[in-house]
Amino acid sequence: MDKTTRILTVDDSASMRALLNHALTSQGFDVAQAEDGEVALEWLALNEVDVVITDINMPRLDGFGLIEKLRQGNRHRDRPILVLTTESSEEKKARARQAGATGWIVKPFDPEKLVAAVRRVSH
Amino acid sequence: MPFESSPASPVTRINILQGQARVSAGPRVEFSTVLGSCVATCLFDPEIEVGGMNHFLLAEPPPNTHSGDFDEHYGVYLMELLINEMLAHGAAKSRMRAHLYGGANLNSGFARIGTKNAEFARSFLASERITVVREDLGGINARRVDFRPARGQVRCRTVENTLAPEPKPITRPAVSRGDVELF
DSSP: OOOOOEEEEEOSOHHHHHHHHHHHHTTTOEEEEESSHHHHHHHHHHOOOSEEEEOSSOSSSOHHHHHHHHHHSSTTTTOOEEEEESOOOHHHHHHHHHHTOSEEEESSOOHHHHHHHHHHHTO | OOOOOOTTSOOEEEEOOTTEEEEEOOTTEEEEEEESSOEEEEEEETTTTEEEEEEESBSSOOTTOOTTOOOTTBHHHHHHHHHHHHHHTTOOGGGOEEEEEEOOOOOTTSOOHHHHHHHHHHHHHHHTTOEEEEEEEOSSSEEEEEEETTTTEEEEEEEOGGGSOOSSOOOOOSSOSSOEEEO
C-alpha cells in the first residue's frame, strides 16, 4: 500500500484552511497548514511534503513569491504546487505558470476535483 | 458620513444579488441590495476611494459538506472574493473600513440563519483585522442597503419583509466550479 500523501496547504483565511483540512483529511491525506508564504517556507525547510496547495493573495509572502522561492532552491524544485485562488484572470494564471506552478484551481473548490488533482500530481 | 443625494448627477444603480461581490471606483455608481437573513459587507478604502459590496446567503458549509456544496453562496468564499477584488483595485487591507448589514431572522420558527451569518461576518473581519465602522445586523426586519463605493456612503433602510429575496440558493449553473487546469 502507498504511504500517506502529505500535503501542505497555504491560505491566510482560517475558514478556508478549515474547509481544506476537512476536504483532504477525510480522504486520508496527511495535512499540514500554513497561514502565509513565509510560514510555509519555514515549515518546508524542516519538513517533507508531497504536494503544496497555495492561495495567491496573502500577507508577507504571497503565492507567487512562495512558488518562486521554492523553485529557486533544490529541495522543492520539482514539488507539485497547485494554486487555489479566487483570482480568475488569465494574467495571474500565466504568472503562476511562469513562476513554476503545477496547476491552477479557481475557488470555490469542488472537494472531489481537488482530491483528484492532488492524486494526479502526486503520482 | 451622511448619504448625499445628488439629483444633478444620474446614478448607475447596480443590484448586488445573492452570491455576488462587486467593486467599483465609479463616482456615480451605487450598489443596492435587499437583505433578509443574508448579510452584505461594504468595504471602502478612503485613500483611493474604492469600495465594494458582497451579499452572502450562508456563513460556511457544514463540516460534513458533500462535493459541490461549497459554492458562491457562502460567506467564506464571498468575503475572500470581495477582499481580493478590492486589492486588485489598489486598495490596502490596513486602510479598509467595513460596514455590515442584514442577518435578520425573518421567521422565528426557522433556524437562526441570520444570527449565524452576522456572527460569521464579524469574526471573519476581525480575523482579517478589518475595522467595522458601522453595522446594522439582526432583528426581524428586511433591509435595503444602498452604497456609493467611491465615497463610502451607505444608506440602510428597513423594508417590507416580502421584498427580501428567498433565502434559498438559486440552482447552480451546469458549468461546474473548481475546475483544475494542470500546466
